[in-house]
Amino acid sequence: MTDKKQLKREQIMQSALELFALKGFYSTSVPDIASSLKMSVGNLYNYFKSKDILAKEIIKYISAYLGKKIREVNEQNISTEEKTRKIIEVYFKTAMLKPEMIDYFLRIYLSTREVFNEGCEGMICVNEFVTEIMIYFEEGVKCGDLRDQDFFSAFGLFMGYLGGMVFLKGEKILPKELDEYVDDIAFNIYKALSK
Amino acid sequence: MKTKVLWLSAIACNGNTHSFLNYPYMEQFLNDFEFIYHPVIDTDYTLEEIVSSVIACDILLIEGSIAEDFQRADTSIVKIIQTYSKIVKKIVTVGTCATFGGIFRESDYKNVSGLHFNQELPTNTFREIKDKTVSISGCPIHPEVLVNTLYAIKKDIRLELDKYLRPKEYFAYTIHNGCTRNEYFEYKVDNHKFGELEGCMFYDHGCQAPYTQGSCNKILWNEINSKTRAGLPCMGCTEPGFPRENLFSTKKNMGIPENLPVGVGKRVYLTLAGITKAFTIERLEKKLLND
Ligand code: SF4
Numbered sequence: 405m406t407d408k409k410q411l412k413r414e415q416i417m418q419s420a421l422e423l424f425a426l427k428g429f430y431s432t433s434v435p436d437i438a439s440s441l442k443m444s445v446g447n448l449y450n451y452f453k454s455k456d457i458l459a460k461e462i463i464k465y466i467s468a469y470l471g472k473k474i475r476e477v478n479e480q481n482i483s484t485e486e487k488t489r490k491i492i493e494v495y496f497k498t499a500m501l502k503p504e505m506i507d508y509f510l511r512i513y514l515s516t517r518e519v520f521n522e523g524c525e526g527m528i529c530v531n532e533f534v535t536e537i538m539i540y541f542e543e544g545v546k547c548g549d550l551r552d553q554d555f556f557s558a559f560g561l562f563m564g565y566l567g568g569m570v571f572l573k574g575e576k577i578l579p580k581e582l583d584e585y586v587d588d589i590a591f592n593i594y595k596a597l598s599k
Numbered sequence: 600m601k602t603k604v605l606w607l608s609a610i611a612c613n614g615n616t617h618s619f620l621n622y623p624y625m626e627q628f629l630n631d632f633e634f635i636y637h638p639v640i641d642t643d644y645t646l647e648e649i650v651s652s653v654i655a656c657d658i659l660l661i662e663g664s665i666a667e668d669f670q671r672a673d674t675s676i677v678k679i680i681q682t683y684s685k686i687v688k689k690i691v692t693v694g695t696c697a698t699f700g701g702i703f704r705e706s707d708y709k710n711v712s713g714l715h716f717n718q719e720l721p722t723n724t725f726r727e728i729k730d731k732t733v734s735i736s737g738c739p740i741h742p743e744v745l746v747n748t749l750y751a752i753k754k755d756i757r758l759e760l761d762k763y764l765r766p767k768e769y770f771a772y773t774i775h776n777g778c779t780r781n782e783y784f785e786y787k788v789d790n791h792k793f794g795e796l797e798g799c800m801f802y803d804h805g806c807q808a809p810y811t812q813g814s815c816n817k818i819l820w821n822e823i824n825s826k827t828r829a830g831l832p833c834m835g836c837t838e839p840g841f842p843r844e845n846l847f848s849t850k851k852n853m854g855i856p857e858n859l860p861v862g863v864g865k866r867v868y869l870t871l872a873g874i875t876k877a878f879t880i881e882r883l884e885k886k887l888l889n890d
Pocket residue numbers: 774775776778779780781782784798799800801806807808809827828832833
């Protein structure tokens with residue numbers, strides 16, 4: 405794919421994300437997305453053959469985006485405690501700068517499973533993100549910082565907590581900005597996962 | 600002319616001898632080779648004679664771990680090796696103990712190791728004879744791998760060796776290569792019960808084959824079977840670190856195997872595993888026979 409075409413794809417995904425966050429997934433149509441970009445519906449179909457395909461590509465795009473950021477943390481020569489904090493920072497920063505991304509992940513990907521059943525089985529479409537979380541856990545256990553346990557019990561604790569906070573923020577229930585919670589949350593999560 | 604071979608036992612359990620005796624074409628072998636001494640086969644010389652003089656010999660085979668204070672016929676094993684290694688054409692370490700130290704590193708002798716390696720680390724005592732040495736690791740050795748190597752030496756065939764001096768012909772493969780359970784590995788189906796036909800033992804049952812080098816699934820044992828085909832995990836017996844602990848369970852950190860297939864990076868492994876885990880292949884979940 406040429407850089408230009410890739411750039412256009414990303415623009416389409418970004419506009420779709422914003423519209424989904426604003427109007428909801430089902431109420432947003434392909435013509436809505438096309439007109440927000442001043443492009444024809446036919447041209448948009450050159451990039452994504454259907455709304456469902458677009459939906460799946462978006463989740464992969466978000467997963468790759470977050471995966472890349474967490475990989476940068478994993479590759480640093482720092483303690484598991486510091487990594488924990490940095491991963492939380494990455495997640496909250498994304499939620500603040502690109503709220504539509506996390507919103508899509510929580511409200512659309514996790515709760516509109518019928519769209520993702522085929523082609524996004526299991527965790528395939530969020531592989532890059534989950535792989536980095538796995539590496540963070542695995543290395544934490546291996547160096548003796550984290551307690552060995554079932555992957556999902558740890559994953560649920562970590563992601564459920566962060567997702568819950570972003571959800572509360574989205575509902576305008578949180579009194580403070582997300583980044584003001586990083587210290588406490590990093591402390592709680594590390595305490596819960598460490599030996 | 601028969602090639603003359605000395606089989607020297609250091610700190611050993613004789614397991615390699617037993618394995619060697621299962622070689623299916625022994626008669627042919629004994630037409631081409633002659634033991635000047637072997638601990639369980641009748642020979643022309645006694646061990647005392649071997650030690651007190653120097654008997655003509657072409658190949659020195661060493662079985663068992665080596666320690667200066669271990670003696671045979673009142674003579675240090677190190678001294679016997681030094682004497683014979685000078686006159687022979689080649690030296691072969693027979694088994695993991697003679698190659699890497701093996702299980703007898705745990706014995707009470709001092710500084711126990713293999714001939715050239717203490718697990719992964721090179722040792723110094725015998726460095727002048729390193730060029731002459733071929734390692735056949737395994738606990739025990741695979742009889743065909745040993746015998747074929749001896750024939751190669753007899754016929755002056757140049758053997759390509761790996762960093763532990765093992766012939767690549769046999770040790771460039773992993774044990775995983777050729778296992779009848781490969782399909783289960785591909786799709787991450789373990790749910791194995793010991794001795795049953797179904798399931799790969801990598802994920803839960805401790806199979807070390809993907810990171811163990813050797814030919815067990817290429818040259819079958821007794822020309823019939825291998826551990827992993829029969830339903831027992833590979834215990835990594837050809838590797839410098841053998842034996843590890845907990846041979847029947849896979850060491851995992853938060854569900855992720857600590858040791859991955861040779862040369863496969865963690866990200867690659869987890870990505871592939873994530874994809875296959877998302878699917879259930881019904882055929883592989885069921886029993887093959889009598890379902
Ligand atoms: S049982 Fe062992 S050798 Fe066989 S496929 Fe699984 S990992 Fe490979």
